[in-house]
Amino acid sequence: MDLMAGLLNVLTPANLLYCFLGAVFGTLVGVLPGLGPASTLAILLPLTMYLDKTGSIIMLAGIYYGAQYGGSTTSILVNIPGEVSSVPTCFDGYPMTRDGRAGQALWIAAVGSFVAGTGGAIAVTAIGPGLAKYALRFGPPEYCALLFFSLTAVVGLSGSGLAALRGLAAGLIGILLSCVGVDPLTGTPRLYFGFTGLMRGLEIIPVTVGLFGVGEILSNAEAGTLKIYEGKLGKMIPKWDEMKKGLLASLRGTAVGLPLGMLPGFVPAVSSFIAYDLEKRISKYPEKFGTGVIEGVGGPEAANNATAQTGFIPLMAFGIPTSASTAIILAALMIYGLQPGPVLFESNRVFIWTVIASMYIGNIMLLVLNLPLVGVWAKISQIPYKYLGPIILGVCLIGAYSPRNSMFDVWVAIIFGVAGYFMKRVKWPMGPLILGFLLGPMLEISLHQSLNMGGPMILFTRPISAALFLSAIAVVFVSIRYLSRVPETVVEDESGK
Amino acid sequence: MKRTALIEGCVLFLIGVCGLYGGLTSYLNRDARTQSSAMAPGMYVLFISVAVMLTALVYVFLTYNKVPRRTTSVNLDEAQAPWMSAHVICVVSAFAIYAYLVQWIGYVVPTIIFFLVEFRLLGVKSWKRNIVLTAIVVAVFYVVFIKYCEMIFPRGVLLE
Numbered sequence: 011m012d013l014m015a016g017l018l019n020v021l022t023p024a025n026l027l028y029c030f031l032g033a034v035f036g037t038l039v040g041v042l043p044g045l046g047p048a049s050t051l052a053i054l055l056p057l058t059m060y061l062d063k064t065g066s067i068i069m070l071a072g073i074y075y076g077a078q079y080g081g082s083t084t085s086i087l088v089n090i091p092g093e094v095s096s097v098p099t100c101f102d103g104y105p106m107t108r109d110g111r112a113g114q115a116l117w118i119a120a121v122g123s124f125v126a127g128t129g130g131a132i133a134v135t136a137i138g139p140g141l142a143k144y145a146l147r148f149g150p151p152e153y154c155a156l157l158f159f160s161l162t163a164v165v166g167l168s169g170s171g172l173a174a175l176r177g178l179a180a181g182l183i184g185i186l187l188s189c190v191g192v193d194p195l196t197g198t199p200r201l202y203f204g205f206t207g208l209m210r211g212l213e214i215i216p217v218t219v220g221l222f223g224v225g226e227i228l229s230n231a232e233a234g235t236l237k238i239y240e241g242k243l244g245k246m247i248p249k250w251d252e253m254k255k256g257l258l259a260s261l262r263g264t265a266v267g268l269p270l271g272m273l274p275g276f277v278p279a280v281s282s283f284i285a286y287d288l289e290k291r292i293s294k295y296p297e298k299f300g301t302g303v304i305e306g307v308g309g310p311e312a313a314n315n316a317t318a319q320t321g322f323i324p325l326m327a328f329g330i331p332t333s334a335s336t337a338i339i340l341a342a343l344m345i346y347g348l349q350p351g352p353v354l355f356e357s358n359r360v361f362i363w364t365v366i367a368s369m370y371i372g373n374i375m376l377l378v379l380n381l382p383l384v385g386v387w388a389k390i391s392q393i394p395y396k397y398l399g400p401i402i403l404g405v406c407l408i409g410a411y412s413p414r415n416s417m418f419d420v421w422v423a424i425i426f427g428v429a430g431y432f433m434k435r436v437k438w439p440m441g442p443l444i445l446g447f448l449l450g451p452m453l454e455i456s457l458h459q460s461l462n463m464g465g466p467m468i469l470f471t472r473p474i475s476a477a478l479f480l481s482a483i484a485v486v487f488v489s490i491r492y493l494s495r496v497p498e499t500v501v502e503d504e505s506g507k
Numbered sequence: 508m509k510r511t512a513l514i515e516g517c518v519l520f521l522i523g524v525c526g527l528y529g530g531l532t533s534y535l536n537r538d539a540r541t542q543s544s545a546m547a548p549g550m551y552v553l554f555i556s557v558a559v560m561l562t563a564l565v566y567v568f569l570t571y572n573k574v575p576r577r578t579t580s581v582n583l584d585e586a587q588a589p590w591m592s593a594h595v596i597c598v599v600s601a602f603a604i605y606a607y608l609v610q611w612i613g614y615v616v617p618t619i620i621f622f623l624v625e626f627r628l629l630g631v632k633s634w635k636r637n638i639v640l641t642a643i644v645v646a647v648f649y650v651v652f653i654k655y656c657e658m659i660f661p662r663g664v665l666l667e
Binding site: 057171172175176185186193195198200202203224227228394395397400401403404407408412415420421424428436438458461462465 | 511512533551563599644658659
């Protein structure tokens with residue numbers, strides 16, 4: 011009933027427009043190599059303050075899951091992944107293009123993405139509200155443990171060895187930066203080092219705009235123009251036998267991506283590699299993988315979409331983002347004064363169900379945008395950075411300035427832009443930093459409340475919090491084992507996107 | 508690789524020291540009313556800062572003593588020789604000067620100069636195309652942000 015009300019609400023012209031814009035922007039950032047969903051969300055976040063709250067969240071969500079659709083286009087046509095999560099698509103997508111089967115590869119990528127996206131939306135509908143009700147049992151110790159678990163998982167998935175240490179350090183720096191300003195418990199200023207501007211604290215928008223927007227433009231300042239595939243796409247719809255194989259792979263990819271999306275740190279890139287690995291392992295002809303096998307396109311594409319979509323479940327139910335992109339969507343919710351969790355499902359019922367319903371509509375829009383218009387996207391991916399870069403920098407300045415009409419925030423964005431550029435160069439993950447920055451204050455408050463409730467032992471004696479602390483330890487072990495199958499550079503790159 | 512890791516470790520340690528200083532300041536200057544609290548002001552910051560410093564030390568120690576098998580620490584010394592290319596320095600400097608000029612002479616004029624410079628820096632070599640692009644982008648920005656969104660930019664200290 012709630013979903014029907016949400017569907018009716020999303021079918022209003024304004025919400026349909028926002029949904030469409032999200033799908034278009036998402037596909038656009040997906041096809042433009044170098045511009046990730048997190049950067050785009052960060053750049054557009056300040057501008058959404060001028061929009062209606064439902065519309066802007068619909069649009070931001072559309073950008074996030076839409077980018078997973080668009081990422082496959084350049085992977086298949088030019089062997090350059092638009093997103094890191096589309097790297098496995100290159101392995102078999104590009105060989106299919108060279109065989110004159112580009113159309114079929116694009117078809118299965120789009121349909122697989124649609125199957126997974128819709129599956130993810132169904133999972134959000136079915137699990138989200140139930141999980142939110144379960145969240146009512148959470149007191150400060152449980153929230154503290156949940157935040158610890160989320161941060162640990164994200165850090166654990168930054169890689170292994172020194173990469174994990176870099177993730178840990180980035181997360182801790184994020185928490186430290188969130189402490190700048192006023193102590194939330196005593197109201198006294200801290201970590202401002204005599205700068206009055208710092209007494210107001212660091213805003214999430216200039217930090218994200220700097221790290222992701224400015225940093226990305228600086229990193230890509232010297233990027234050249236892609237040479238796009240100029241041959242014919244060939245027949246779009248595969249033969250029945252091929253279609254069956256591709257669709258079954260998509261279903262398996264969806265099954266892989268759905269549960270992983272709910273775990274913090276399992277970004278779409280990780281699940282797409284796991285899905286590709288799975289397809290190869292269960293295939294009767296694993297030696298043919300890498301030469302243009304349709305399962306090698308359908309599986310990973312479905313997995314990354316399913317993961318992106320189900321990332322909304324912990325975000326909506328607990329207010330826990332699982333990646334940098336969902337962290338920025340959480341920031342948007344906070345800007346509108348909406349605290350995700352059980353209360354959101356009760357007090358903002360229309361809003362939350364409209365956003366969930368928009369995911370179904372958004373996936374249909376993305377299918378339409380990505381199949382008949384694939385040629386247009388392929389051409390758009392040729393737009394060189396020399397035109398995009400200055401425009402994005404101009405938007406970044408406005409984005410950093412607008413939340414508080416403060417030039418101090420612009421300087422914060424520039425400083426974080428330079429920091430983001432260096433972090434990209436030395437492969438330091440930005441995901442843990444931004445998650446630490448967002449979750450740090452919640453962690454501090456819940457930790458303080460827990461300690462006041464019953465000392466440190468309360469964190470380990472209550473069943474849910476104890477289980478979450480144990481899960482934090484377990485997830486590090488499990489993730490390190492799984493990460494051995496994913497190239498480390500991919501995990502690091504995706505952490506920063 | 509080791510030099511890069513050492514620089515990373517030092518920066519990280521320095522951040523930890525700054526946090527430690529801030530945390531200690533908060534702790535030592537704490538209000539008497541907060542004495543009964545389970546976590547005194549500054550303790551949280553102190554704890555995080557110490558964790559940052561320890562991570563920095565472990566990071567440098569591991570780099571110098573035992574590099575794990577699967578680690579792909581980036582070798583800036585070999586792969587990307589300069590820490591920041593002159594080109595990127597120019598792009599970020601133009602952006603910083605733009606932000607500075609906005610404070611002094613308002614939004615519109617610096618925006619025009621910024622786009623002319625940035626388009627040129629990022630590869631639009633033809634001045635004719637550069638001017639046309641700048642005119643279009645500035646016009647769109649003006650209509651969208653100043654007219655439609657009604658954003659209030661600094662008028663400029665020199666012009667007030």
